[in-house]
Amino acid sequence: EETRTLLTIIKDDLCLSLLMTGQAIWAYHDASSNISPGIISLEVLSEICATLSTLWNITSLRCHLESQFETIFTGFYQRALALLRKRRNPL
Numbered sequence: 001e002e003t004r005t006l007l008t009i010i011k012d013d014l015c016l017s018l019l020m021t022g023q024a025i026w027a028y029h030d031a032s033s034n035i036s037p038g039i040i041s042l043e044v045l046s047e048i049c050a051t052l053s054t055l056w057n058i059t060s061l062r063c064h065l066e067s068q069f070e071t072i073f074t075g076f077y078q079r080a081l082a083l084l085r086k087r088r089n090p091l
Contacts, residue, residue: 007061007064010055010061010065011064011065011068014051014055015065015068015071015072018048018051018052018072019071019072019075019076021044021048022045022048022072022075022076023075023076023079052069052072055069056069
């Protein structure tokens, strides 16, 4: 029972938090300045990456988190791609 509860917390709460925090890196994009300053420090980004790496490297856990990893990576990629598309081409 404890294992199922822990897995539910990781799948639902932790993975959602990682997705939302990771996407917040680009939350306040300033299109007029063509700069994406971000609101998260490099230390927080480093912790996000370390947490994802830890989850990925626990092979017994990885099989239970396939859809969460897909959602996190897709969310990060789509957010970054959308912001890149908004950037003006350099002269």
